Amino acid sequence: MSQVLVLNGPNLNLLGTREPEKYGSSTLADLEATLTRDAETLGVSVDFYQNNSEGALIDRVQAAKKEGVQIVILNPAGYSHTSVALRDVFLGVDMPVIEVHISNIYAREAFRHHSYFSDIAIGTLAGFGIAGYSMALTAASAFVKNNSN
Numbered sequence: 001m002s003q004v005l006v007l008n009g010p011n012l013n014l015l016g017t018r019e020p021e022k023y024g025s026s027t028l029a030d031l032e033a034t035l036t037r038d039a040e041t042l043g044v045s046v047d048f049y050q051n052n053s054e055g056a057l058i059d060r061v062q063a064a065k066k067e068g069v070q071i072v073i074l075n076p077a078g079y080s081h082t083s084v085a086l087r088d089v090f091l092g093v094d095m096p097v098i099e100v101h102i103s104n105i106y107a108r109e110a111f112r113h114h115s116y117f118s119d120i121a122i123g124t125l126a127g128f129g130i131a132g133y134s135m136a137l138t139a140a141s142a143f144v145k146n147n148s149n
Contacts, residue, residue, distance in 0.1 A: 002067070003044045003045050003070045004039065004044055004047070004137065004140045004141070005069045005072045006035060006072075006133065007057060008049070008075050009050075009057060009078065009079045009080075010052040010053075011052065011077055013028055015031065015102075024102070031130050031133060034134065035134065035137055039141075043145075044144050054079060054086055057076075057079070061086075061095060062093060069095070070096070070147065071098065072090070072097045073133065075101060076099070080101070080116065081116070083116060087117055087120065096122055098123055098124075098136045098139055098140055099115065099117045099123070099124040099126075100125050100126075100133055101126040101132070102129055106126065106127075122143065
């Protein structure tokens with residue numbers, strides 16, 4: 001059982017090649033390798049899932065709850081601004097979430113300034129590149145340690 005799930009939404013499989021001026025040159029595999037090392041240092045277990053489909057992401061959150069995952073680090077990507085259904089699954093299964101965005105969504109197009117997840121998240125990190133994931137994992141580790149029985 002993983003304690004932390006890192007859940008990435010649409011197009012994050014294109015990291016490293018998609019708009020590197022906004023998202024950097026690191027790939028999703030590079031990010032996962034970094035977080036795996038970080039998790040070992042922090043003493044937590046981590047699992048990863050990326051999908052371009054809203055329904056698959058919802059199914060993964062429901063499965064994570066059944067598996068005993070304690071917290072999700074979520075980059076909903078484009079679903080940040082559109083997916084009430086993905087938001088609702090976190091409320092429906094009572095799963096804590098930390099929201100991460102590689103770019104600063106508040107410094108981009110106006111339609112990106114609203115996220116359906118920010119108000120239900122423990123915290124939101126935006127604009128720190130992939131380093132934001134490491135920051136989120138540190139926060140998730142503290143959450144796991146503070147909420148373990």
